[in-house]
Amino acid sequence: MKIRPSIRLYSFFAVLLTGVTTIVVLSVLTMHYFFSGMDIALRDSMFSHAISIETQPGEPVKISDFTIASRWRDLPQDVRENIPRDSLETNTLTNYFVDGSIFSPPKMALFAMKVQHNGMLKYVSVSFYDSSEQFPVDDEFPHFFIIFSTALVAILLFYLVLIIIFRKVTTPVEQLKNWAKNMTTDQLSQPIPDFHYSELNVLANIVKSSMESVQQSVEREKKFLAYASHELRTPIAVTKTNTELLKKMCEKQVEVEKQQEVLRRISRANATMTDLTEAILWLNRGNAPQIPAKEVVLGDLLAQIIDELSYLLQGKQVTVDIITDRQQVLLVEPLARMVCTNLVRNAFQHTADGFVQVKQEGSSVVIFNQSATQDAEENNLGFGLGLELTERIIKQNNWLYKNRAIDNGHDVFIDFLPN
Numbered sequence: 001m002k003i004r005p006s007i008r009l010y011s012f013f014a015v016l017l018t019g020v021t022t023i024v025v026l027s028v029l030t031m032h033y034f035f036s037g038m039d040i041a042l043r044d045s046m047f048s049h050a051i052s053i054e055t056q057p058g059e060p061v062k063i064s065d066f067t068i069a070s071r072w073r074d075l076p077q078d079v080r081e082n083i084p085r086d087s088l089e090t091n092t093l094t095n096y097f098v099d100g101s102i103f104s105p106p107k108m109a110l111f112a113m114k115v116q117h118n119g120m121l122k123y124v125s126v127s128f129y130d131s132s133e134q135f136p137v138d139d140e141f142p143h144f145f146i147i148f149s150t151a152l153v154a155i156l157l158f159y160l161v162l163i164i165i166f167r168k169v170t171t172p173v174e175q176l177k178n179w180a181k182n183m184t185t186d187q188l189s190q191p192i193p194d195f196h197y198s199e200l201n202v203l204a205n206i207v208k209s210s211m212e213s214v215q216q217s218v219e220r221e222k223k224f225l226a227y228a229s230h231e232l233r234t235p236i237a238v239t240k241t242n243t244e245l246l247k248k249m250c251e252k253q254v255e256v257e258k259q260q261e262v263l264r265r266i267s268r269a270n271a272t273m274t275d276l277t278e279a280i281l282w283l284n285r286g287n288a289p290q291i292p293a294k295e296v297v298l299g300d301l302l303a304q305i306i307d308e309l310s311y312l313l314q315g316k317q318v319t320v321d322i323i324t325d326r327q328q329v330l331l332v333e334p335l336a337r338m339v340c341t342n343l344v345r346n347a348f349q350h351t352a353d354g355f356v357q358v359k360q361e362g363s364s365v366v367i368f369n370q371s372a373t374q375d376a377e378e379n380n381l382g383f384g385l386g387l388e389l390t391e392r393i394i395k396q397n398n399w400l401y402k403n404r405a406i407d408n409g410h411d412v413f414i415d416f417l418p419n
């Protein structure tokens with residue numbers, strides 16, 4: 001199974017490796033300078049003794065642990081046997097150790113230096129042995145052990161601090177991940193939780209904005225389906241009815257002129273479905289191309305709509321009065337058709353028995369319906385979705401619209417000229 005890369009693990013180990021490497025390098029430098037410091041102190045002390053003490057050939061001078069001589073052969077035998085004379089460099093410390101480690105002193109430590117000052121040449125040596133009193137027992141820890149222990153403690157402390165920091169950082173990240181993963185549409189209206197860090201809060205805002213955008217797209221698609229199913233009912237019904245009628249006409253060999261009239265109705269219904277679909281798409285997508293306006297005889301459009309919706313009055317005692325003129329109006333026909341269709345459909349559906357008047361004059365239309373009784377047929381779809389779509393189209397086109405409720409009916413006025 002392939003292990004997927006993790007930013008958290010990558011960052012953790014990268015920082016941990018950097019910290020551990022830094023501590024180790026500093027510890028090594030500490031040990032290096034510890035050695036160098038002891039060598040420098042011993043070298044300066046040997047140089048100081050060499051230039052301040054007078055010696056004669058064959059008469060070496062021994063002061064404390066130092067032996068100062070004018071000749072190489074006057075130095076102690078163990079120094080001459082273990083440190084080659086040719087390896088000595090002027091005013092440079094040369095050493096020799098037997099066993100020992102950074103945590104324990106050597107069994108024997110020999111140091112020698114050739115000193116040349118003001119034309120005088122001298123040799124200085126120091127010898128240390130663990131069996132002598134030169135290495136007294138010290139209850140304290142060795143210096144190198146302290147350095148090593150300090151490095152380990154520093155690494156452990158760095159690791160613990162890193163764990164705490166990463167946990168403090170990754171916990172809000174996990175909370176953000178779970179919040180985004182389990183987000184529902186109901187949570188979009190709720191405030192965003194505080195994820196402690198500004199960057200995470202910004203990311204949460206981006207996630208919520210993206211979710212809201214997706215939700216809006218879904219809502220638009222739902223509205224499109226609802227609007228389409230609502231608006232296409234009439235042309236589909238017209239197509240179905242006239243198709244059945246045409247079939248019967250063909251069987252009975254009715255006049256060709258009447259058959260062509262039925263075909264024209266079917267053709268108009270198909271064109272209406274196309275226009276309605278484009279109009280609904282335009283309503284639900286603000287970035288869609290603008291539908292061009294054209295000159296339309298509003299009276300003919302209303303007459304066509306009333307004829308298509310006449311099936312809604314079957315079985316009802318309803319009188320329909322139509323008053324129109326032949327004036328042309330510049331408007332977007334698919335949108336005007338949807339508005340007029342919804343208003344006429346509402347009037348037909350909510351008049352069980354009574355009177356419906358459609359009066360058109362210029363760019364204005366008045367639709368008046370009133371039932372003789374109070375048991376008017378109720379249809380929530382007509383007053384709900386249809387009214388919502390109608391008001392949305394009217395608002396988007398700045399048309400004048402008034403809807404006044406009267407006894408057992410409605411009086412609706414609309415002017416298709418923008419305000």
